[in-house]
Amino acid sequence: MGQQSTGRMNVESFNLDHRTVAAPYVRVADTKQLPGGAVITKYDVRFTQPNEGHLEMPTVHSLEHTMAEKIRDHVDNVIDVSPMGCQTGFYFTVVNQDERGGMLAFLDVLAAALGDVVxxxxxxxxxxxxxxxxxxxxxxxxxxxxxxxxxxxDAWQEVHR
Ligand SMILES: [Zn+2]
Structure with a gap:
């Protein structure tokens, strides 16, 4: 549906084929090394299958508030928690995650924050x-x-179908 660009786009997720992913999943969407050496990691935390399901906006909003507040009870390296406009998930942006155990440690922190939501x-x-x-x-x-x-x-690390 709609026009699909064939060239590389600036936004990482615009280069992701959303038909091939298998939600729920967590993947690294982007990393950036800053001039001082710090490394920023942006995680794509997908709750619902793109173009098949979505969260209602008040649910997205309350998840955003609660996760953003509670995750910072567990760690101090979270820069940002942002909902996706398509209402299928969130981006979590963190700094120097590799020094804190990388992706597996992030998943533990994410699970703790979601437990706090519950x-x-x-x-x-x-x-x-x-x-x-x-x-x-x-x-x-x-x-x-x-x-x-x-x-x-158990399925979080299986990103693709
Ligand atoms: Zn608000």
């Missing part, structure tokens, strides 16, 4: 002072999605 009693910062659309949240939806993702942990 047991959360409220969405952090879901109010009009701290959020841009405080009415658009669904904690139960976020918890259901987090549990479903956790239940499939």
């Amino acid at each position: 047991t959360a009693t409220e969405v952090p910062a879901a109010n009009e002072v701290q959020c841009g659309w405080a009415a658009s949240h669904d904690l139960a939806g976020a918890q259901q999605a987090a549990q479903a993702f956790l239940d499939q942990r």
Whole structure:
């Protein structure tokens, strides 16, 4: 559907054939070495199969808030947690992950943060002072999605069909 570019594009995920992946999965989308030597890693954390399923926006929003807050209870190298506009997953950007055990250690941290989502009693910062659309949240939806993702942990490292 729609026009498909054949050349290489600037954005890494635009060069990923979304028909060939097998969600749920976690993969390294990009790494960048900074001039000072620090290495930035961006993980593609895919919850639902592209073009077959998606998360509802209030679920995405509550997952974003809760994961972004809780993951920082476990580690201090998270730069950013961002939802994908297609509502199928999130990007997690971290610094110097190799010094902290690389991908496997990141998966443990991710699992811990998702466990925190499952047991959360409220969405952090879901109010009009701290959020841009405080009415658009669904904690139960976020918890259901987090549990479903956790239940499939054995499949996280199988990225392709
Ligand atoms: Zn918000």
